[in-house]
Amino acid sequence: MHDRRPVIAARELAVGYPGGPVVLSDLTFAVAPGERVGVLGPNGGGKTTLMRALLGELEPRAGTLVVEGRPGTVPQTDRSRLDYPVSALDVVLMGALSRSPWWRRPGRSERAAALAALGRVGLADRARTTFGELSGGQRQRVLVARALLQDADIVLFDEPFTGLDAASTDRLMALIDDLAGEGRCVLVSTHDVAQAGAWDHVLRVDRRMLDYGPPEPVLVHA
């Protein structure tokens, strides 16, 4: 059994950007190891802001946020922002670099670990492919491999299913289940009600937290 103490605990939390107003408030929720949470909200509702707070990029304006573990992020990767010629393996290795002193280049053991992580997400044969040439689903899985290399306890997905076909969606959902099965907690942001209902809990936000709990009662009001 996983230790059920919360990995994330927010209490009356409010967050905003430096010098600007509070953009998301009234957050009170806790996430235990192995739990999968759908973060549901409209565009501009504050989903990305919440992820940034969990990554430690934004200081609480009010309330408290305790994050007991290492967060890793799987950001959006629309092709328009992908003209940088790095391989899939390079992207995974960025996970190793974030834990190393800046002067160290990845060594043989990091490369082996990165290749193993690519193998875990089913992309061992794509290590040398340019990241921008991969399909959307493959890019998401490369970023999951990067989070695995970081040994992230908390994996934050920002609208990961946008633009994916049914097969890629199923594959990514299975991978998310695997991450949770290993005791990692997973947050998946979406503006799709049905998608949010696929997980253990739903955190509904629109500039403030509207609801948190199992999908059924929360989504009745969505």
Ligand SMILES: Nc1ncnc2c1ncn2[C@@H]1O[C@H](COP(=O)(O)OP(=O)(O)OP(=O)(O)O)[C@@H](O)[C@H]1O
């Ligand atoms: N870098 C920033 N600096 C200042 N304010 C920001 C910044 N990013 C977002 N905001 C503010 O925070 C609000 C919430 O934005 P956020 O990106 O968290 O929403 P979201 O739910 O992720 O929306 P989307 O689905 O469109 O990405 C925005 O309406 C904007 O006012």
